[in-house]
Amino acid sequence: MADEIRNIVKRVQLAYTVLFCMVFFIIGFIIYVQYVDPPEKESGISVKSEKIEARRGSILSEDGRPLAMSIPYYQIRMDCMAPNKDTFANNVGALARELSELFGDKSVQTYRNELLKYRKEGKRYQILGNRTVDYSELERIKRFPILKYGANRGGLIVEEKSKRNNPYGRLAYRTIGYINTLGVGVGIEESYDYYLKGKAGNQMIQKIVGGEWIPVNMHEVTEPEDGMDVRTTIDIEIQEAAEDAIRNQLSRSDVFEGATAMVMEVKSGAIRAIVNMKKMKNGTFDESFNYAIGQPSEPGSTFKLVTLISLLEDGHVTLESPIDVGNGRWQYSTHTYVDVGRGLGLIDVKEAFAKSSNVAFTKMAVQYYGNNEKAFVDRIINMKVTDKLNLDIKANGITRMLYPGETGWNKLTLPSMAIGYAIDITPLHTLTFYNAVANDGVMMKPYFIQSLEKDGKVVEYFDPTIITGSICSKSTIKEAKRALRYMVERGNKAYNDPRYQIAGKTGTARILLENGRYSDSEGYRRHQASFAGFFPADNPKYSAIVVMYTGKTKANFYGGAWAMPAFKEIADRIYATRFEWKEPVDGSRTSPSDNPVICGGNVKAERMALSMLRMSDKPVLPDDGWVKFVSDSTSVKCITIETEDGHVPDVSGMGLKDALFLLENEGYKVRFSGYGKVVSQNPEAGCELKRKSTVNIVLEPDIEKKNRNEKK
Amino acid sequence: MKEKDNGSHTASSIIGDIFGGNILEREFITKNWKFILYCSFLVIFYISYNFAYNAELIENRKTEQEIKNLNADYSSKYAKLLYKSKRNEIEIMLQKKGSEIKAPKDPAKRIKLE
Numbered sequence: 171m172a173d174e175i176r177n178i179v180k181r182v183q184l185a186y187t188v189l190f191c192m193v194f195f196i197i198g199f200i201i202y203v204q205y206v207d208p209p210e211k212e213s214g215i216s217v218k219s220e221k222i223e224a225r226r227g228s229i230l231s232e233d234g235r236p237l238a239m240s241i242p243y244y245q246i247r248m249d250c251m252a253p254n255k256d257t258f259a260n261n262v263g264a265l266a267r268e269l270s271e272l273f274g275d276k277s278v279q280t281y282r283n284e285l286l287k288y289r290k291e292g293k294r295y296q297i298l299g300n301r302t303v304d305y306s307e308l309e310r311i312k313r314f315p316i317l318k319y320g321a322n323r324g325g326l327i328v329e330e331k332s333k334r335n336n337p338y339g340r341l342a343y344r345t346i347g348y349i350n351t352l353g354v355g356v357g358i359e360e361s362y363d364y365y366l367k368g369k370a371g372n373q374m375i376q377k378i379v380g381g382e383w384i385p386v387n388m389h390e391v392t393e394p395e396d397g398m399d400v401r402t403t404i405d406i407e408i409q410e411a412a413e414d415a416i417r418n419q420l421s422r423s424d425v426f427e428g429a430t431a432m433v434m435e436v437k438s439g440a441i442r443a444i445v446n447m448k449k450m451k452n453g454t455f456d457e458s459f460n461y462a463i464g465q466p467s468e469p470g471s472t473f474k475l476v477t478l479i480s481l482l483e484d485g486h487v488t489l490e491s492p493i494d495v496g497n498g499r500w501q502y503s504t505h506t507y508v509d510v511g512r513g514l515g516l517i518d519v520k521e522a523f524a525k526s527s528n529v530a531f532t533k534m535a536v537q538y539y540g541n542n543e544k545a546f547v548d549r550i551i552n553m554k555v556t557d558k559l560n561l562d563i564k565a566n567g568i569t570r571m572l573y574p575g576e577t578g579w580n581k582l583t584l585p586s587m588a589i590g591y592a593i594d595i596t597p598l599h600t601l602t603f604y605n606a607v608a609n610d611g612v613m614m615k616p617y618f619i620q621s622l623e624k625d626g627k628v629v630e631y632f633d634p635t636i637i638t639g640s641i642c643s644k645s646t647i648k649e650a651k652r653a654l655r656y657m658v659e660r661g662n663k664a665y666n667d668p669r670y671q672i673a674g675k676t677g678t679a680r681i682l683l684e685n686g687r688y689s690d691s692e693g694y695r696r697h698q699a700s701f702a703g704f705f706p707a708d709n710p711k712y713s714a715i716v717v718m719y720t721g722k723t724k725a726n727f728y729g730g731a732w733a734m735p736a737f738k739e740i741a742d743r744i745y746a747t748r749f750e751w752k753e754p755v756d757g758s759r760t761s762p763s764d765n766p767v768i769c770g771g772n773v774k775a776e777r778m779a780l781s782m783l784r785m786s787d788k789p790v791l792p793d794d795g796w797v798k799f800v801s802d803s804t805s806v807k808c809i810t811i812e813t814e815d816g817h818v819p820d821v822s823g824m825g826l827k828d829a830l831f832l833l834e835n836e837g838y839k840v841r842f843s844g845y846g847k848v849v850s851q852n853p854e855a856g857c858e859l860k861r862k863s864t865v866n867i868v869l870e871p872d873i874e875k876k877n878r879n880e881k882k
Numbered sequence: 883m884k885e886k887d888n889g890s891h892t893a894s895s896i897i898g899d900i901f902g903g904n905i906l907e908r909e910f911i912t913k914n915w916k917f918i919l920y921c922s923f924l925v926i927f928y929i930s931y932n933f934a935y936n937a938e939l940i941e942n943r944k945t946e947q948e949i950k951n952l953n954a955d956y957s958s959k960y961a962k963l964l965y966k967s968k969r970n971e972i973e974i975m976l977q978k979k980g981s982e983i984k985a986p987k988d989p990a991k992r993i994k995l996e
Contacts, residue, residue: 190900241961242954304958305951335957337964384939410969669988746987754992784995826983845983 217376217386223332224368227397229346229358231406232442232620238336238346238359243302245329246311247295250288252325253316258289261315268314272307273299295327302331334359342409343457344446345563345618356460358400358618361564365622368397399623403440408433411743412443412714415736419718420447420455423732427721430461430597433714433740434605436704438634439614442712443740461717463565466594470679471526471729472702472715473590476603477535478523479650480549483642486538489520489649495529503581507532507589510678510728524657526676528589535588543574543584550587553641554613555603556595562619562632570594590679597717600702602637604674605713607654608704611640611647655707665738670745673710674703674737676729681719694722701733705741706751714740765806767872769847770798770821771828796832798823812856818865820855821848829867837861846871 229238250258266281276284288296303311308328311317317326336343347357359366371394374386385391412431420426426449433443448459459465481487497513499506507528514525522530539546550556556569571593572579586592598616606613615635622630642650654673659666677700680688689695697720704713716733745751762784768776773794780788789808791797796811798820811832813819819836821829829848833840841864852866853859899908911918965971969985976983 235964236961239957239961241957242950305954306958309955335961337961338968339965341968384936384943407969414970742987746985746989749989749992752989752991754994757993757995842979842981845981 217374220373220375220383222371222373222392222394224370224394225396226332226334226368227366227399227624229362229366230399230401230623231404231409232402232440233406234401235406236337237342237402237404237406238334240332241304241335242330243304243333244308245302245331246298246308247327247329248288248298248317249294249321249325249327250285250296251292251294252322253319254323257316257319257323262286262289264315265317269298272303272310273301275300302333338406340457341406341413342404342444344460345404345444345457358402358563362400362619366397366400369395371395396624398629401620401623402618403435403442403620404444404618405433405442407747408740408744409443409445412445412740413447415739415743416445416447416716417455418739419716419732419736423720425720425723425725425727427719428455428459428461429716429718429736430465431714431716431736431740432462432598432601433712433744434601434614434616436605436608436710436713437614439602439605439616440620440634441616441618444618460565461597461719463559463561463567463596463598466568466570466596467681467698468591468593468679469595469600470590470677470698470700471528472600472604472675472677472700473593473595474523474526474531474588475607475650475654475675475702476550476553476555477531477546477588478519478653479553479607479642479646480546481519481534481538482646482649483549484538484545487519487534489518489523489653491519492516493519493522493527493530493534495522495527495533498527498529500529500533502532502536502585505582507585520653520656521660523653523675524660526678531588532585535585539584543579546584546587547571547573550593553603553606554638555599556593557637559598559602559616562617567596567598568594569596569599590677597700597715600677600700601713601715603641604702604704604715606638606641607647607650608673608710608713611642611644613637613641651707654703658703658707665734667738667742670705670741670751671707672703672705672738672741673707674701674734676701676734677717678727678729690722694724696720696722697727699727699729699732701729701737703737705745709751711748711751712741712744716740765801765804767801768799768806769828770796770811770824772796772831775828816858816860818851818853818855818857818859821851821867822855824848826869833865833867839864841866842869843867844869 226240228236228240231237262285263278263282266285267278269281270276270278312326317324320326334348336346343357345357347355347359347361349355349359349363353363354360355363371392373391375383376386377383412433416429416431420429428448429445430447431443431445432441434440435442444462446457446459446461447455448457448461450456450458482489487493494516495509495514498509498511499513501507509525509527509529511525514521514527517525517527517530519530519534535546550571556571558569559565559567561567571587572583574583583592602613602616605616613636615637617632617634619632621628621632651673654675655671657675658672665672677698679698679700681696681698682688683690683696698717699720700715700717702713702715704710714737716736718727718732718736720727764785764787766783766785768779768783773791773796776797777791780791785806787805789799789806791808792810796813796819797808798811800807800809811820813832813836815836818838819832821832824832825847826842826845830840830842838859839862846869848867849870850868859865966975973985
């Protein structure tokens with residue numbers, strides 16, 4: 171009995187000893203690994219402070235599309251010593267080939283030689299490539315030879331950097347602006363930097379066994395505050411239209427140095443487009459200089475509207491008052507004022523305005539304000555023409571105007587001002603004034619920023635502001651509008667559009683040169699051709715201004731010939747999308763047909779279209795999928811389209827958008843010609859066809875619809 | 883049975899006890915074994931709990947990084963798409979495909995039914 175007990179005890183002792191030794195060694199090993207000989211020998215850092223970057227806010231167009239957004243870009247570096255000898259030697263050629271193909275800056279051989287050199291020189295943090303890469307390129311690089319083994323065995327080092335991306339390219343670039351790391355910049359990026367940049371956060375992280383970093387103490391984390399999004403008033407379509415029109419005009423002559431265009435919404439003062447083009451050293455034009463707001467200059471004939479309104483408001487003339495311009499030349503004091511073209515003789519004020527007669531306006535200015543110059547200047551001030559604009563994009567249009575009695579004021583100052591010289595204002599000032607006329611005398615403050623938003627919610631909304639409730643009496647406004655409409659109707663017949671009416675004024679001015687005169691010793695001059703106006707004339711919705719600046723030239727550049735075409739182009743493009751400007755067509759007396767021709771398409775869209783049609787017997791749609799319709803003389807039948815993998819679906823009768831979507835979704839490439847509905851497809855519906863093969867479709871406009879329209 | 887002359891006070895005898903398992907015979911252990919077992923259970927629980935917490939933190943960071951990556955992917959593709967959807971770009975693409983489709987010059991008409 172005692173022996174048995176002793177055996178049991180001995181066995182238990184043995185078991186215990188073995189287990190105890192195991193535990194002893196495990197604990198000993200842990201202590202060894204943790205403190206005596208840690209595996210990560212390179213970095214002695216085990217706890218560090220990590221800055222959590224705040225996401226910079228985006229700058230949005232008025233409908234929320236981003237004009238500027240921050241996108242992560244990655245700097246690719248390589249630890250050339252990390253891969254082992256064999257891996258490196260066997261794959262360096264393949265890696266060089268991939269790098270050369272991706273970056274395209276060096277040949278395969280050059281890359282190969284460089285990689286070998288880096289390895290020999292022991293480079294552990296070497297930049298690869300000539301630029302940062304975006305996310306899809308990064309994913310490609312992660313699969314490259316050698317680098318695909320990761321950071322430790324392949325040597326791939328990726329540094330994330332945030333880069334500002336303008337998805338629409340250079341559209342409105344000068345206004346959107348940019349800012350560098352020192353906080354120096356231009357445009358909205360700079361003036362709204364405080365709202366855009368947010369606040370970086372901070373947390374302590376520590377490295378645990380295995381190389382992973384984890385936050386240390388959850389209580390000490392300061393969360394980052396992402397920046398706010400700035401929603402502007404810019405309408406992308408109108409901005410594009412304005413830029414296209416300006417670029418078209420600029421390409422018509424080598425003499426142009428720059429141009430600007432702005433479109434303002436009459437009722438609110440919101441700036442829907444702002445284009446600034448300046449000629450660069452290589453001869454192309456780019457958004458680089460703020461002509462619109464930063465360049466005050468003598469406006470020229472567009473200022474005649476101010477003079478006209480002043481004369482009308484003071485009751486000195488009406489549009490029908492006669493004025494004799496004689497032979498188009500008028501000497502006053504030391505200067506001779508000249509009209510373009512031959513003398514118009516005896517005309518009325520309306521005609522003088524339409525023909526932009528310098529003689530008429532200088533004569534009237536001297537006649538009615540000659541012995542009370544203050545009255546004229548005070549009118550200008552009261553109508554806020556020269557006021558500082560205090561814009562929300564933190565730009566101030568500067569104006570310069572002399573006051574009677576000030577040094578520099580002489581007898582010629584008054585008549586010169588009447589025709590837009592001896593006074594400096596920016597194009598935005600002119601536009602603001604024309605907008606006030608379009609808005610029945612209510613002068614709206616131009617603004618660029620609609621709201622500040624965070625995560626889609628509006629944090630602060632900016633309402634339109636009124637600068638002054640009425641610049642002059644309502645009757646004067648009526649007459650001014652009449653004159654502006656007459657100017658386009660009579661003065662520039664080519665731009666009379668039967669579909670909608672433009673009212674406005676051309677402007678031609680000589681630009682003051684550095685020598686203080688308007689022409690240099692060889693007779694070269696610089697010009698400023700402009701057009702300011704609004705449309706539609708009977709119920710103005712938008713006002714706009716176009717100003718083109720030339721370099722030195724001996725030719726003449728008139729606003730009517732150079733600025734007005736651009737204005738018309740912008741107005742046309744805006745008009746083409748404004749279906750609400752026209753009265754709707756009355757369709758109430760037509761009887762709905764019971765067998766309309768319906769395009770094929772996706773059930774979801776068809777369901778919505780069918781709900782709007784008035785038919786007595788509507789076809790029944792399946793729950794989902796694609797359908798096409800066959801109509802006979804009395805009714806419409808719905809046929810489900812089979813989409814079988816590897817077979818071409820039937821797209822006949824569909825519009826281009828639906829046919830493209832369905833075919834490309836099935837994996838086919840599409841070639842199309844014509845427009846309208848699909849009338850034929852090749853290969854035929856139901857044929858077997860491999861993915862990525864091409865399907866050709868031909869479209870034609872619906873003949874039956876055309877015939878029906880012709881009958882009406 | 884081993885007879886200890888002076889109890890378990892000498893160094894070698896203590897080590898022998900620990901390694902040999904005789905330590906388990908000591909009164910301290912035999913009287914309080916339940917408590918010792920409870921303590922070791924707590925230790926095990928504490929270690930595994932700590933480990934699970936760290937693992938979850940690592941998992942969180944991994945997921946956050948993945949979200950960042952997906953966001954990056956989306957942003958760069960979205961920006962490219964926006965550029966392609968510019969009217970000028972679409973007109974260029976249509977021209978390349980040889981299509982006759984042009985932008986409309988007149989607005990659509992509204993039809994009043996009621």
